[in-house]
Amino acid sequence: MDSMTLIAMVSIVIAGLTTGFGTMAPALGEGRSVAAALSSLAQQPDAAATITRTLFVGLAMIESTAIYCFVVSMILIFANPFWNYAIAQAAGR
Amino acid sequence: MDSMTLIAMVSIVIAGLTTGFGTMAPALGEGRSVAAALSSLAQQPDAAATITRTLFVGLAMIESTAIYCFVVSMILIFANPFWNYAIAQAAGR
Amino acid sequence: MDSMTLIAMVSIVIAGLTTGFGTMAPALGEGRSVAAALSSLAQQPDAAATITRTLFVGLAMIESTAIYCFVVSMILIFANPFWNYAIAQAAGR
Amino acid sequence: MDSMTLIAMVSIVIAGLTTGFGTMAPALGEGRSVAAALSSLAQQPDAAATITRTLFVGLAMIESTAIYCFVVSMILIFANPFWNYAIAQAAGR
Amino acid sequence: MDSMTLIAMVSIVIAGLTTGFGTMAPALGEGRSVAAALSSLAQQPDAAATITRTLFVGLAMIESTAIYCFVVSMILIFANPFWNYAIAQAAGR
Amino acid sequence: MDSMTLIAMVSIVIAGLTTGFGTMAPALGEGRSVAAALSSLAQQPDAAATITRTLFVGLAMIESTAIYCFVVSMILIFANPFWNYAIAQAAGR
Amino acid sequence: MDSMTLIAMVSIVIAGLTTGFGTMAPALGEGRSVAAALSSLAQQPDAAATITRTLFVGLAMIESTAIYCFVVSMILIFANPFWNYAIAQAAGR
Amino acid sequence: MDSMTLIAMVSIVIAGLTTGFGTMAPALGEGRSVAAALSSLAQQPDAAATITRTLFVGLAMIESTAIYCFVVSMILIFANPFWNYAIAQAAGR
Amino acid sequence: MDSMTLIAMVSIVIAGLTTGFGTMAPALGEGRSVAAALSSLAQQPDAAATITRTLFVGLAMIESTAIYCFVVSMILIFANPFWNYAIAQAAGR
Amino acid sequence: MDSMTLIAMVSIVIAGLTTGFGTMAPALGEGRSVAAALSSLAQQPDAAATITRTLFVGLAMIESTAIYCFVVSMILIFANPFWNYAIAQAAGR
Amino acid sequence: MDSMTLIAMVSIVIAGLTTGFGTMAPALGEGRSVAAALSSLAQQPDAAATITRTLFVGLAMIESTAIYCFVVSMILIFANPFWNYAIAQAAGR
Amino acid sequence: MDSMTLIAMVSIVIAGLTTGFGTMAPALGEGRSVAAALSSLAQQPDAAATITRTLFVGLAMIESTAIYCFVVSMILIFANPFWNYAIAQAAGR
Amino acid sequence: MDSMTLIAMVSIVIAGLTTGFGTMAPALGEGRSVAAALSSLAQQPDAAATITRTLFVGLAMIESTAIYCFVVSMILIFANPFWNYAIAQAAGR
Amino acid sequence: MDSMTLIAMVSIVIAGLTTGFGTMAPALGEGRSVAAALSSLAQQPDAAATITRTLFVGLAMIESTAIYCFVVSMILIFANPFWNYAIAQAAGR
Structure with a gap:
């Protein structure tokens, strides 16, 4: 069962890291966009619809x-x- | 029980890190957005509703x-x- | 008792790190928001309520x-x- | 089955990291572009179509x-x- | 007594790191807030109470x-x- | 089959990293260029074709x-x- | 005496690091606050008391x-x- | 065949890293140049040819x-x- | 004498690092404060005493x-x- | 043949890293220079030859x-x- | 003589690092202060004595x-x- | 021949790193200087000779x-x- | 002679690192000071002596x-x- | 000859790193100074001699x-x- 444990561990680790780190940049980018939108709204309230x-x-x-x-x-x-695949191997073994 | 311990440990580690690091960028992005909103409010109080x-x-x-x-x-x-899966394996073993 | 010790250690480590690092970004984001609020108040004291x-x-x-x-x-x-689960296992063992 | 486990683990790790880290820069770059677009819209609402x-x-x-x-x-x-290739090798072995 | 030593060591390490690093961001955030407050006071002394x-x-x-x-x-x-729990285990052993 | 596994692993790792990290800078550089283009369009709408x-x-x-x-x-x-080369070696062995 | 040595070492390390790194951010934050205060004093000497x-x-x-x-x-x-606790254990042993 | 595997692995790794990291700076530098060119075009459309x-x-x-x-x-x-050289050695061995 | 050596080594290391790194931030913070003070003096020489x-x-x-x-x-x-404590242990042993 | 393999590996690694990292700074520096040249051209088209x-x-x-x-x-x-030298040694051995 | 060598090595390492890294921040802070002083002198030559x-x-x-x-x-x-202490131990041994 | 291999490897590594990293800062510094020169030329074309x-x-x-x-x-x-020295030793051995 | 080699190695390493890294900050700080001095001279040539x-x-x-x-x-x-001390020990041994 | 090889390796490594890294900051600092000098010359050509x-x-x-x-x-x-010293030891041995 060792190789299954390894695959499980790696899957858990990467699933967490991919979400944990991969959502960093979008959050920062969205924060920047929203901040720019708010400044633009303050500067040109008439263009609110386009903005x-x-x-x-x-x-x-x-x-x-x-x-x-x-x-x-x-x-x-x-x-x-x-x-x-590993489960299938383990079941068929 | 070794492989279960490993999976448990990895799950704990990644659960903590994913939340601990993954909430960093949103906090910073929201801080930036709120700061921009407050500056915009000060600059154009009339557009408060849209902002x-x-x-x-x-x-x-x-x-x-x-x-x-x-x-x-x-x-x-x-x-x-x-x-x-590991618990099921351990129970069925 | 080895596997219990490992789980305990990992839980302690991650509990500390998650709080220690996860509160960094909120503190910085709140600092930025408060700073922006104060600047806005100085710039437009009349909008204090909205701000x-x-x-x-x-x-x-x-x-x-x-x-x-x-x-x-x-x-x-x-x-x-x-x-x-580990305690239950240890108790039932 | 050891070499298959290794290839599986490495594939999982790299699949996650490539997506997790490789989407960082696009998110930041898009955030910057959107922010610039919004500022430009506020500055020159008449050029909205081109922008x-x-x-x-x-x-x-x-x-x-x-x-x-x-x-x-x-x-x-x-x-x-x-x-x-590894599956083919394992099946033919 | 080995597992107790490990838990003690990990607790000491994490207790120190959590406080040592976790107070960094608040200190920086508060420094920023105070700096903004002082600038605001200099800019608009009349709003001192609100600020x-x-x-x-x-x-x-x-x-x-x-x-x-x-x-x-x-x-x-x-x-x-x-x-x-570890002390209870050691005492009851 | 060990040396083939190693070459496979290394190829997977480097293929992922090269794409994952190597596309970072272009994304950032393009984001910067697009942002500059949008600002320029807002500043000088008449030069849209050249820009x-x-x-x-x-x-x-x-x-x-x-x-x-x-x-x-x-x-x-x-x-x-x-x-x-490794497959050829393995086939000819 | 091994476990006592480990606890002593870890305590020394963490005591030093907690103070060494934990005082960094306050020093920087205070430096920023003092700098802001001095600029504010130069800008609005009449508000010196409030500042x-x-x-x-x-x-x-x-x-x-x-x-x-x-x-x-x-x-x-x-x-x-x-x-x-460790001294008590060692004394009572 | 061990030394050939090592040389192959190292060549793969370095080939990927050299391209992956070595193209970062040119992409950033070109992004900066293009951004400057666009700003210049907006500022001085008459000098488009020279720019x-x-x-x-x-x-x-x-x-x-x-x-x-x-x-x-x-x-x-x-x-x-x-x-x-390694292939020649292996062929001549 | 092994455990004494370890405690001595750790004490030396941490004593140096705590001073070496812990004085970094104060030096930077003081540099910032002094710089701000000098700018303020240049801007408002009359408030020299308060500054x-x-x-x-x-x-x-x-x-x-x-x-x-x-x-x-x-x-x-x-x-x-x-x-x-270690010296006392060694002397009493 | 072990020592030759090591020298070959190290040469490959360093050849790649030296080019991969050593061209980073020139690319950035040239990007900066070109950007400055373009801004200067926009600002002072008459000095195009000198620039x-x-x-x-x-x-x-x-x-x-x-x-x-x-x-x-x-x-x-x-x-x-x-x-x-290593080839000469190997040939003469 | 092993423990003496270790203490000597650690002392050398930390003595160098403490000076090497600990003088970084003061140098930067002093550079900043001097730069601010020079700017202030250029701005307000009459306050040279106070500055x-x-x-x-x-x-x-x-x-x-x-x-x-x-x-x-x-x-x-x-x-x-x-x-x-170690020399005294070695002499008395 | 082991010690010669080590010295050869280390020499290769350091020769590459020294050039690869040591030319970074000059490239950046020169880029900055050239950029400043170009801006200065645009600002004051008459001082081209001195600049x-x-x-x-x-x-x-x-x-x-x-x-x-x-x-x-x-x-x-x-x-x-x-x-x-190592070659002389090897030749004389 | 092992302990002497270790002390020699550590001394060489730390001597190089202390100079190599410890002169970084002074160089940067002096660069900043000189830059500020030159700007000040350009701004206020009459105060050249004081500056x-x-x-x-x-x-x-x-x-x-x-x-x-x-x-x-x-x-x-x-x-x-x-x-x-180590030479004295080796000579007296 | 092992200890001589170690000392030789360490000397090579540190000689390269000290020069490679230690010249970074001077290059950057000089780049900054030259850039400031050029800007100053453009701003105040009459003070060229002093600058x-x-x-x-x-x-x-x-x-x-x-x-x-x-x-x-x-x-x-x-x-x-x-x-x-090591050569003298080796010669006298």
């Missing part, structure tokens, strides 16, 4: 990189092909 | 990355499929 | 990330499922 | 580097030639 | 994160459940 | 460094001369 | 985080419960 | 450092004298 | 954190309770 | 440090005295 | 932290109580 | 530090006294 | 920290008490 | 720290007392 629309499109694109990380994490925890 | 609404939408999106991390932590502590 | 209300909402959201970390620390010290 | 069009072209190019990383991750998880 | 009140509320919230760290340190030194 | 043309030439040159990295990754995964 | 009073309150709060660290150091050197 | 000509010469010189790295990588993968 | 008085109070508080570190170093070299 | 001449002299001097690194790399790969 | 007097007092306080480090180094090289 | 003369003298002094590094590298590769 | 005198005093104080490091290096190479 | 004289004095002082490092390197390579 908020552009902001939401931008946030969606930035959030997409966080979601890539979350997806990889979820694949590693719940749909890990290496783990499935 | 605070945009701020809250932005904070919610930034907070979502922190919540991804917290969710992964909680999954690793309370709904860890590798741990469940 | 302080927005500040407190923002501080609450930033503080929430620190509280996630503190909660994970407390779970690891006082309600650790892996530790409880 | 948003340039922004979307730029975001697409930046996002492409994140997609390179995601593609490498997916290749390593689902279409890894080294893993396939 | 100092907001400053003290902000300092209290920032200090709270330092106190979380100090509390975890004190729990690890004086009310450590893992250490208590 | 976007220069931007696209610049993005292409920056993207080329990301493509060098991606090419090296693909060579290491799908056309690795050391791996081919 | 210095606020400065001293702020310095006291920042210094408190340095004192937490110093207190933990002193506890670890002169009132270390783990060391006392 | 773009100087930009392209500069980009070529910066790109040359990326190409040094790519050349070293290609030499290590496809024309490595140490690998050739 | 220098505030500067000296501030320098004293910053210096206090350096002195905490120096005190801990001196305690570890000349009044180390763990070393004294 | 571009000074730029090219400067780029040549900066490029020279990158060439030192490339030369050392090439010496280590193609004219390595230690490797030649 | 240089304040500068020298400030430099003395900053230099004091460098001197703490130098003193600890000298104590470790020429008046090291642990080394003296 | 370029001072620039070349400065570049020569900065380049001298890069040349120190290159000289040490060349000494280590082609005139290494430790290597010569 | 250069203050500059030289400041440079002397900053240089003093570099000299502390050089002195410690020279002591470790040419007047090392631990090395002398 | 260049002060620049050369400053460069000489900064260069002196680089020369300390080079001297230590040369001492370690060509006049190393520990190496001389």
Whole structure:
């Protein structure tokens, strides 16, 4: 059962790190975007519609990189092909 | 019981690190957003309604990355499929 | 008792690190927010009510990330499922 | 089965790290671009059409580097030639 | 007595590090807040009452994160459940 | 089969790292270029044609460094001369 | 006597590091506060009373985080419960 | 075959790292140059010819450092004298 | 004599590091304060008395954190309770 | 053949790192110079001749440090005295 | 003589590091102070007496932290109580 | 022949690192100088003679530090006294 | 002779590092001071006498920290008490 | 001959690192000084004599720290007392 334990451990570690570190940059990038949006609103309140629309499109694109990380994490925890192969090997052994 | 201990240890470590480090960037990003909101309010008090609404939408999106991390932590502590498999193995052994 | 010691050690380490490092960013973010609030108050004293209300909402959201970390620390010290399982194993052995 | 375990572990680790770290810079770069777009909109609302069009072209190019990383991750998880070779070796052994 | 020594060592290390590093960010954040307060006072002496009140509320919230760290340190030194369990085990052995 | 496993592992690791880290700087550089382009458009809308043309030439040159990295990754995964030599050795052995 | 030596070593190390690193941030924060106070005094000499009073309150709060660290150091050197327990064990053995 | 494996591994690692890290700085430098070119175009549209000509010469010189790295990588993968010597030794052995 | 050597080595190391690193931040903080004081003097020569008085109070508080570190170093070299205990043990053995 | 393998490995590693890292700073420095040249051209188009001449002299001097690194790399790969000595030893053995 | 060698080595290492790193911050802080003094002199030549007097007092306080480090180094090289104890032990053995 | 291999390896490593890292700072410093020269030329075209003369003298002094590094590298590769001694020892053995 | 070799190695290492790293900060601090002096001279040529005198005093104080490091290096190479003791021991053995 | 090899290796390593890293800061500091000199010349061409004289004095002082490092390197390579002692020991053995 040693090799299964190793795969499980590695999957846990990487699932956590990928989400933990991979969401850092999106959070910072979104913070910067929101801050810029707020300054822009204060500077030009009449363009509020364009600004908020552009902001939401931008946030969606930035959030997409966080979601890539979350997806990889979820694949590693719940749909890990290496783990499935190992279970199949262990069951067939 | 060695492999269970390893999985438990790794789960504890990663649960803590994912939350501990993964909430850093959201906190910084939210701090930046709030600071920008306050400066904007001081600069254009008349646009307070638009500014605070945009701020809250932005904070919610930034907070979502922190919540991804917290969710992964909680999954690793309370709904860890590798741990469940190991318990099942140990019970059936 | 070796595996229990390991789990205890890891729980102590991660509980401390999660709180110690996870509260860094909120403290910095709150410092930035408070600084911005004070500058805004000096710039536009008439908007004090809006500014302080927005500040407190923002501080609450930033503080929430620190509280996630503190909660994970407390779970690891006082309600650790892996530790409880190990105690149950040790008691039943 | 040792060499298969090693390849599986390495593939998991690198798949996670490549996505986790490789999406950092795109998120930051997109955050910067969006922030610049919002400031530009506030400064020159009449050029909104040109600005948003340039922004979307730029975001697409930046996002492409994140997609390179995601593609490498997916290749390593689902279409890894080294893993396939190892499975073929194990099956034929 | 080996496992007790390990738990004691880890508790000492983490108690020190949690306080030593966890108080860094609050100190920096408070320094920033105080600096902003002083600049604001110089800029708008008439709003001194509002500024100092907001400053003290902000300092209290920032200090709270330092106190979380100090509390975890004190729990690890004086009310450590893992250490208590180990003493109970050693006494009952 | 040990030396083949090592070469496979190293190829996987380096393929991931080269893409993961090598695309960081292009993403940041492109983000900076796009941000500058947007500011320039806001400042001088009449020069939109020259600005976007220069931007696209610049993005292409920056993207080329990301493509060098991606090419090296693909060579290491799908056309690795050391791996081919090792397979030939293993087949002929 | 081995376990006592280890506890002594760890206590010495952490006592030094906690004070050595934990006083860094307060020193920087106080430096920033004092610098801001001096600039404010130069800008608005008439508000000297308010500025210095606020400065001293702020310095006291920042210094408190340095004192937490110093207190933990002193506890670890002169009132270390783990060391006392170990001495009691050694004496009673 | 051990020494050949080592040389192969080291060549793969260094080929990847040299390209992966060596293209970072050119990408950043080119991003900076392009950004400066765009700002200059916005500021002085009449000098577009001189600016773009100087930009392209500069980009070529910066790109040359990326190409040094790519050349070293290609030499290590496809024309490595140490690998050739080792193959000759292995063939003649 | 092995455990005494270890305690001596650790005490030397930590005494040096605590002073060496713990005096960094005070030196930087004092440098900042002095720089601010000089700028303030140049800006408002008439407030020289208030400025220098505030500067000296501030320098004293910053210096206090350096002195905490120096005190801990001196305690570890000349009044180390763990070393004294070890000498007593060695003498009584 | 062990010592030859070691020398070969070390030569490969250092050849790659010297070029990979040694070209970083020239690329950044050239990027800065080109950016400054472009800003200067925009500011003072009449001095274009002097500016571009000074730029090219400067780029040549900066490029020279990158060439030192490339030369050392090439010496280590193609004219390595230690490797030649080792081959001579191996041939004469 | 092994334990004496260890103490000697550690003393040499720490004596060098304490001076080498501990004088960094004072040098930077003094550089900053001198730079500020020179700017102030250029801005307000009439206040030269006050400025240089304040500068020298400030430099003395900053230099004091460098001197703490130098003193600890000298104590470790020429008046090291642990080394003296070890020599006494060796002589009396 | 082991000790000769070690000296050869160390000489190769250090020769590469000294040149690779030692030319970083000169490249950055020269880039800064050239950038400043270009800005100065744009600002004051009439002083071109003085500016370029001072620039070349400065570049020569900065380049001298890069040349120190290159000289040490060349000494280590082609005139290494430790290597010569080892060859003499090996020849005379 | 083993312990003498160790002391010699450590002395060489620390002598080099103390000088190599300990002269970094003085060089940076002096660079900053000289830069400030030159700016001040350009701004207020009439105060050249005061400025250069203050500059030289400041440079002397900053240089003093570099000299502390050089002195410690020279002591470790040419007047090392631990090395002398070891030679005396070796001679008397 | 083992201890001689160790001393030779350490001397080579430290000689390279001391020069390689120790010349970094002087290069940066000189770059800053030259940049400031050029800006000053552009701002105040009439003070060229004073500026260049002060620049050369400053460069000489900064260069002196680089020369300390080079001297230590040369001492370690060509006049190393520990190496001389070891040779004398080896000759007399």
